[in-house]
Amino acid sequence: MAKVTIDGIDIEVPDGTTILQAARMIGPEVAPPTMCYHSKLKTSGGYCRTCLVEVTKGSEKDPRPMPKLVASCRTNVMDGMVVTNGLSEKVQDARAGVVEFLLLNHPLDCPICDQAGECHLQDLSYEHGNYNTRTDFERRTFEKIDIGDKIQLHMTRCILCYRCVKVAEQITDGRVHGVLNRGDLSEISTYIKEAIDNDFSGNMIDVCPVGALTDKTFRFKSRVWFTKPVDAHRDCDKCSGKVVLWYKGDDVLRVTGRKDQWGEVEEFICNTCRFDKKQTSDWTIEGVREISRHSVISANKYKRLVRPKRLTINDIKALPE
Amino acid sequence: MSETETIKFSAETEALMQNIIGRYPEGRHKSALLPLLHIAQADSNGWLSVPVMNRVAEILNIKPIEVYEVASFYSMFHLEPVGNCLIEVCRTSSCWLRGANDIVAHIEKRLGIKDGETSADGKFTLRTVECLGSCGTAPMLQIGEQYHENLTMEKVDQLLEENRNTTKHSTYLDHTTFRTV
Amino acid sequence: MQRKLLLEHIDVPGIQSYDVYRSKGGYASVEKALKTMTPDAVVEEVKKSGLRGRGGAGFPTGMKWSFLAKPEGVPRYLVCNADESEPGTFKDRYLMQHIPHLLIEGMITSSFALGAKTSYIYVRGEFFYIIRILEKAIAEAYKNGWLGKNIQGSGFDHDIYVHPGAGAYICGEETALLESLEGKRGNPRIKPPFPAVKGLYDCPTVVNNVETISAVVPIVNNGGEAYAAIGIGKSTGNKLISASGHIKKPGVYEIEMGLTVEEFIYSDALCGGILNDKKLKAVVAGGSSVPILPAELILKTASGEPRLMSYESLADGGFATGTMLGSGGFIVMDESASIVHNLYTFTRFYHHESCGQCSPCREGTSWMEKILHKILEGHGTISDIDLLWDIQRKIEGNTICPLGDAAAWPVASAIRHFRPEFEAYVNNPKQQLEVSYYDHCRNLASAEV
Numbered sequence: 001m002a003k004v005t006i007d008g009i010d011i012e013v014p015d016g017t018t019i020l021q022a023a024r025m026i027g028p029e030v031a032p033p034t035m036c037y038h039s040k041l042k043t044s045g046g047y048c049r050t051c052l053v054e055v056t057k058g059s060e061k062d063p064r065p066m067p068k069l070v071a072s073c074r075t076n077v078m079d080g081m082v083v084t085n086g087l088s089e090k091v092q093d094a095r096a097g098v099v100e101f102l103l104l105n106h107p108l109d110c111p112i113c114d115q116a117g118e119c120h121l122q123d124l125s126y127e128h129g130n131y132n133t134r135t136d137f138e139r140r141t142f143e144k145i146d147i148g149d150k151i152q153l154h155m156t157r158c159i160l161c162y163r164c165v166k167v168a169e170q171i172t173d174g175r176v177h178g179v180l181n182r183g184d185l186s187e188i189s190t191y192i193k194e195a196i197d198n199d200f201s202g203n204m205i206d207v208c209p210v211g212a213l214t215d216k217t218f219r220f221k222s223r224v225w226f227t228k229p230v231d232a233h234r235d236c237d238k239c240s241g242k243v244v245l246w247y248k249g250d251d252v253l254r255v256t257g258r259k260d261q262w263g264e265v266e267e268f269i270c271n272t273c274r275f276d277k278k279q280t281s282d283w284t285i286e287g288v289r290e291i292s293r294h295s296v297i298s299a300n301k302y303k304r305l306v307r308p309k310r311l312t313i314n315d316i317k318a319l320p321e
Numbered sequence: 322m323s324e325t326e327t328i329k330f331s332a333e334t335e336a337l338m339q340n341i342i343g344r345y346p347e348g349r350h351k352s353a354l355l356p357l358l359h360i361a362q363a364d365s366n367g368w369l370s371v372p373v374m375n376r377v378a379e380i381l382n383i384k385p386i387e388v389y390e391v392a393s394f395y396s397m398f399h400l401e402p403v404g405n406c407l408i409e410v411c412r413t414s415s416c417w418l419r420g421a422n423d424i425v426a427h428i429e430k431r432l433g434i435k436d437g438e439t440s441a442d443g444k445f446t447l448r449t450v451e452c453l454g455s456c457g458t459a460p461m462l463q464i465g466e467q468y469h470e471n472l473t474m475e476k477v478d479q480l481l482e483e484n485r486n487t488t489k490h491s492t493y494l495d496h497t498t499f500r501t502v
Numbered sequence: 503m504q505r506k507l508l509l510e511h512i513d514v515p516g517i518q519s520y521d522v523y524r525s526k527g528g529y530a531s532v533e534k535a536l537k538t539m540t541p542d543a544v545v546e547e548v549k550k551s552g553l554r555g556r557g558g559a560g561f562p563t564g565m566k567w568s569f570l571a572k573p574e575g576v577p578r579y580l581v582c583n584a585d586e587s588e589p590g591t592f593k594d595r596y597l598m599q600h601i602p603h604l605l606i607e608g609m610i611t612s613s614f615a616l617g618a619k620t621s622y623i624y625v626r627g628e629f630f631y632i633i634r635i636l637e638k639a640i641a642e643a644y645k646n647g648w649l650g651k652n653i654q655g656s657g658f659d660h661d662i663y664v665h666p667g668a669g670a671y672i673c674g675e676e677t678a679l680l681e682s683l684e685g686k687r688g689n690p691r692i693k694p695p696f697p698a699v700k701g702l703y704d705c706p707t708v709v710n711n712v713e714t715i716s717a718v719v720p721i722v723n724n725g726g727e728a729y730a731a732i733g734i735g736k737s738t739g740n741k742l743i744s745a746s747g748h749i750k751k752p753g754v755y756e757i758e759m760g761l762t763v764e765e766f767i768y769s770d771a772l773c774g775g776i777l778n779d780k781k782l783k784a785v786v787a788g789g790s791s792v793p794i795l796p797a798e799l800i801l802k803t804a805s806g807e808p809r810l811m812s813y814e815s816l817a818d819g820g821f822a823t824g825t826m827l828g829s830g831g832f833i834v835m836d837e838s839a840s841i842v843h844n845l846y847t848f849t850r851f852y853h854h855e856s857c858g859q860c861s862p863c864r865e866g867t868s869w870m871e872k873i874l875h876k877i878l879e880g881h882g883t884i885s886d887i888d889l890l891w892d893i894q895r896k897i898e899g900n901t902i903c904p905l906g907d908a909a910a911w912p913v914a915s916a917i918r919h920f921r922p923e924f925e926a927y928v929n930n931p932k933q934q935l936e937v938s939y940y941d942h943c944r945n946l947a948s949a950e951v
Contacts, residue, residue, distance in 0.1 A: 097896030101865035186858035191389040354685030396669030456746035500637035
């Protein structure tokens with residue numbers, strides 16, 4: 001076991017725990033934000049640099065501070081380690097920089113992006129970014145490629161978190177897409193314009209932190225905050241069958257995997273559950289899902305959706321001048 | 322174009338590839354990807370088409386996407402056809418200090434093409450590249466395997482003349498480059 | 503002039519060939535190590551020598567070797583980093599081209615010390631003619647019993663293979679190099695684990711630069727102490743310096759560390775002074791990544807001491823007034839050189855070479871290039887200079903690998919020491935454009951012809 005202090009709060013964790021995992025055990029108040037790390041995907045993390053933290057004391061044995069900020073998702077704790085996250089000005093400054101870099105070429109198309117409302121980049125920029133942009137260069141765009149009738153790829157929105165590549169590598173049986181080219185020209189692609197088609201490809205949508213991979217069957221159907229998430233399950237021979245149904249009225253507009261409070265998928269689901277089972281009768285309903293992640297949809301308004309009362313002449317008279 | 326479309330290299334080339342694979346430990350044959358792509362490119366008019374890359378994937382028993390990812394990462398692999406004579410002019414710091422911009426401008430004028438373009442007759446492709454590690458002999462350019470250093474305009478003209486009628490592709494290597502065991 | 507250790511026989515006709523190299527005492531270090539020393543004794547000599555990594559980082563080689571994990575039954579590898587791509591650096595190419603057997607000899611001796619049965623030389627792809635030379639030398643070494651099974655009857659087996667890169671500066675970073683050697687994209691790995699524990703094929707691996715491995719030959723031949731007696735302080739031995747830019751005699755020079763910078767630039771036996779006898783303006787002393795210094799700071803430290811060619815002296819004053827020895831890529835600029843345009847070529851380079859894995863480097867390097875281009879084109883503003891400063895600050899230290907730092911430092915140092923020149927581009931773009939951007943290189947080229 002190792003004792004670690006994060007933003008002044010102590011916790012004891014098993015050896016081999018990362019700083020990020022330890023911080024999450026303490027709670028969201030000290031947990032660094034993440035974009036590329038995903039708890040269910042091996043070797044994820046380290047790329048986006050949003051979870052950088054300052055290690056002010058390396059360990060009991062070697063108390064020297066670490067010379068650079070470290071990616072908390074890929075750095076293991078040591079006994080006696082002292083970490084600062086929210087309390088470190090250096091971290092906040094670097095994080096603001098990372099947000100700016102991530103937004104530098106990201107299109108400002110949130111109003112027409114299906115991910116809006118559950119987008120990690122929106123949350124991140126709201127919490128750690130600046131209001132102004134300091135660039136007036138044309139943003140990077142990519143040629144559109146078609147990867148099939150179920151998944152929409154918008155490369156211009158991609159922040160290169162590599163999560164979808166790891167999904168293809170780790171839970172599907174034939175990766176046909178990857179990261180091509182180099183540097184700021186890197187792009188997610190199949191190179192030969194082939195459809196990504198296998199039983200679990202839909203999970204790429206769920207792990208995408210931005211609107212780069214979205215559900216074609218849900219495209220432009222509704223803003224997510226107007227839909228009502230409901231936990232449901234079914235007997236499935238391919239996956240756990242545990243999903244969230246997103247309702248508008250009586251219609252299931254889309255089906256997704258269940259995400260934890262960090263916005264990371266708990267159990268991956270198959271494409272049959274995701275794309276082919278959009279009738280309430282396909283499912284056993286468990287109940288309304290509480291979205292605990294801090295974002296637009298977490299207001300959970302659907303739970304107390306009351307039609308606004310029509311104003312009467314008396315109400316108007318009562319208004320203060 | 323699809324993942325399954327493939328070609329065959331000459332028997333000699335395929336044998337060389339197998340020989341190169343033998344340099345790496347059992348089960349680590351993917352290590353041979355870079356040398357194999359070089360050999361494949363030299364064998365295929367200086368560029369890597371999808372069927373060529375698919376064949377390399379087949380030989381190494383890896384997924385085609387693993388080849389595309391790698392081929393598109395490295396600047397020496399050309400994913401589109403290039404001219405018979407590929408001229409690569411260095412323009413970083415030391416070469417710039419010693420007049421690389423003028424060399425580029427001169428070649429552009431002589432060939433009537435811009436950086437990155439191929440001449441209409443398909444003979445020449447001009448590319449500016451980053452540091453080729455020949456700073457002490459700047460300015461310099463590379464054609465195939467050959468470094469041409471301490472360039473003057475006369476030297477450049479001479480090079481263009483020499484390569485004007487070349488029919489062989491200026492590739493980085495041939496079958497004698499690697500030692501075979 | 504002190505004794506040369508690496509380039510002693512460089513001018514001997516035919517030294518490229520095995521027979522001539524052998525007749526000049528070649529492969530003596532292998533004989534000595536295999537017949538009279540234990541592997542640990544070789545490591546000990548390297549430790550005693552004080553040799554530091556010649557690729558740029560300057561990490562003590564003996565210490566790096568002693569970190570190598572040695573679990574039972576797991577192969578260990580030596581990988582030679584011959585991916586020389588740092589702008590301003592061409593010493594490894596020079597060594598491999600002119601005296602290839604020195605590297606082969608160093609590889610065998612070092613592999614014996616490390617217990618590596620197989621080693622790879624990762625050569626940058628553009629150097630295919632060097633690969634041809636190395637392959638020939640390796641074949642000769644096999645033929646003469648220095649490679650293969652039971653070398654010289656010692657029971658030590660060793661194989662060396664050359665592996666070509668394919669055009670990616672990032673593969674000079676040791677973990678990116680290992681990825682590339684495994685047939686993948688050259689994306690640096692997240693450390694730890696370090697290669698000494700988990701390197702090539704997840705096995706313990708040492709990655710050393712060409713010059714470092716070559717230096718093992720004289721260290722084993724003459725003893726670590728003799729090597730340590732050369733040089734100054736913790737900068738022991740000789741260093742190859744690649745000199746380029748506005749000097750009379752560009753080339754590779756083997757110098758004893760501790761020589762003054764002034765002597766290096768102006769001595770007739772070395773760089774021979776500034777081209778066309780112009781005034782020295784600035785120097786990038788250790789390859790494109792290290793901070794640029796103006797003439798007054800490269801010749802003398804901030805405290806007025808003569809600046810020496812050594813790790814410590816060049817770093818004197820930190821980044822405020824000092825720089826680094828780095829890879830020894832010594833780029834000299836005369837009074838007419840545009841610092842801003844030179845910096846532009848650097849930022850374009852780092853933008854081109856960023857692997858794109860982590861966001862600060864992927865986005866930041868391209869952003870800096872665009873801003874510098876805008877300034878060069880005469881559309882810059884004063885706030886652009888401040889923005890450049892802020893961007894480099896936010897890249898530095900926040901990336902997976904040192905390429906981020908390498909891209910940030912040239913920008914920071916150019917602004918630190920030459921801010922008025924940036925302002926001149928902003929305030930009077932036309933004049934600057936005429937003098938520096940176009941005519942300057944034109945004048946130079948015509949002077950050369």
